[in-house]
Amino acid sequence: MSYETILYEKKDKVGIITLNRPDALNALNSQVFSDLYAVITEVENDNEVNAVIITGSGEKAFAAGTDIKEMETLNCNGAREFALGVKKTLDKIETLKKPVIAAINGFALGGGCELAMACDLRIGSEKAKLGQPEINLAVIPGAGGTQRLVRLVGSSIAKGILFTGKIINAETSLTIGLLNSVVPPEELMDEAMKTASIIASKSTVIMGLLKDVVNTGRNLDLPSALAYEIEIFGQCFATEDQKEGFKAFIEKRDPEFKGE
Ligand code: DAK
Numbered sequence: 190m191s192y193e194t195i196l197y198e199k200k201d202k203v204g205i206i207t208l209n210r211p212d213a214l215n216a217l218n219s220q221v222f223s224d225l226y227a228v229i230t231e232v233e234n235d236n237e238v239n240a241v242i243i244t245g246s247g248e249k250a251f252a253a254g255t256d257i258k259e260m261e262t263l264n265c266n267g268a269r270e271f272a273l274g275v276k277k278t279l280d281k282i283e284t285l286k287k288p289v290i291a292a293i294n295g296f297a298l299g300g301g302c303e304l305a306m307a308c309d310l311r312i313g314s315e316k317a318k319l320g321q322p323e324i325n326l327a328v329i330p331g332a333g334g335t336q337r338l339v340r341l342v343g344s345s346i347a348k349g350i351l352f353t354g355k356i357i358n359a360e361t362s363l364t365i366g367l368l369n370s371v372v373p374p375e376e377l378m379d380e381a382m383k384t385a386s387i388i389a390s391k392s393t394v395i396m397g398l399l400k401d402v403v404n405t406g407r408n409l410d411l412p413s414a415l416a417y418e419i420e421i422f423g424q425c426f427a428t429e430d431q432k433e434g435f436k437a438f439i440e441k442r443d444p445e446f447k448g449e
Contacts, residue, residue: 190231192224196246197231202389203382204228204238211247217300218256219271222278229281236448239389239396241285242381243308244292245301248374251293251317252301257326268331275300275332279307283404286397288388292381293317294374298356303332306341309400311367312381313359314374319367320356340407342366392430393448 190197196207206228208215215221232238245251255275263271282289282304291297291305293313302319305311313319321334329335330351338347342365350357362368372380388396402421406414425431429449437444 190227192228194218194221195224195228197228199235199238200382201386202237202239203385204232204235204241206241206243207246208243208252209246211245211250213256213258214250214253214296215245215247215301216254216256216258217252217275217304218259219274221256222275226278226281229278229285232287233285238287239391239393240287240385241289242292242378242385243282243289243304244378244381245294248295248316250295250301251291251297252304253296254299254301254322255332272331279304279332282307284401286400287393288385288396288400290381290385290388292377293319293368294377296356299323299330299334300332303330303334303337306333306337306367310369310384312377312384313362313368313371314377315359315371316374317359317362317368317371318356319359319362320354321351322354322356324352324354338367392428392434392444392446394428394430395425398424 194210196209198205206225208221210216210221232241260271288310289308290310290312291308293305293311295316295318297305297317297319299322302321321330321338323330323334335351338350346365359368359371363371370380398421402418406417409417430446433446434444
């Protein structure tokens with residue numbers, strides 16, 4: 190299927206989504222969110238895709254924010270409606286049973302940073318620039334920026350970023366844990382593909398459970414999260430892949446997972 194504002198290709202069990210509005214620094218308008226929702230649904234139903242990379246087209250930006258020109262005319266109700274559409278898409282990415290990697294090639298600001306934070310891993314080029322500059326526009330982040338950022342880097346550092354609206358570079362983003370790794374720009378997609386391929390080679394059914402346990406547990410108190418982990422650990426033993434994984438280890442061979 191083809192999409193209006195994004196490009197989508199499949200390579201070795203990895204789905205690569207490219208935000209494709211380079212003239213607007215890949216600003217995220219409602220069509221982008223709608224296209225993203227549709228492509229993630231396509232990935233969800235595609236047994237040939239085990240991991241996803243999201244990146245931006247052009248040399249400057251992953252996404253320089255939600256589309257300010259589109260948002261300018263919104264009233265209160267319109268803003269809430271827009272926010273619900275955005276939330277639906279970011280929730281879809283976060284709850285997708287397949288890991289999603291943001292390959293951040295440049296600006297990831299506002300909604301762009303929020304999109305990256307809804308992904309599971311964030312790999313940045315040395316040119317990546319991240320931030321939540323909404324305060325400069327006299328709005329607050331509306332797509333998880335006040336919540337996911339706090340969970341990722343802690344409330345003190347998050348408040349520094351949110352309250353000043355300052356853009357932070359790749360090195361600082363790595364230091365505070367907002368990025369998982371940083372590589373030269375020309376190596377970004379290779380690095381993202383390398384990580385995605387490792388992930389894609391694992392058992393898809395167990396990977397889905399693993400992502401869910403981490404995400405669900407983050408929203409629970411520790412005793413409940415640990416109890417949930419034990420429950421899902423038990424469920425692993427009801428899968429064919431668990432049996433294959435253990436058998437392959439004992440027989441000193443590579444496992445052949447079926448995702449069952
Ligand atoms: N929206 C629309 N167009 C944008 C844009 C954006 N966020 N960012 C850049 N562009 C457009 C510019 O208008 C320009 O278009 P033309 O003038 O050529 O037509 C083109 O992209 C190139 O941008 P610049 O000429 O400005 O490029 P520079 O290299 O000089 O500057 C920059 C790059 C990234 C520093 C600058 O473009 C900039 O400051 N951009 C805005 C960054 C920003 O403030 N981002 C946060 C946006 S607010 C919500 C959900 C989410 C949010 C809020 C609510 N709900 C669900 C309710 C989030 C809000 C945001 O993300």
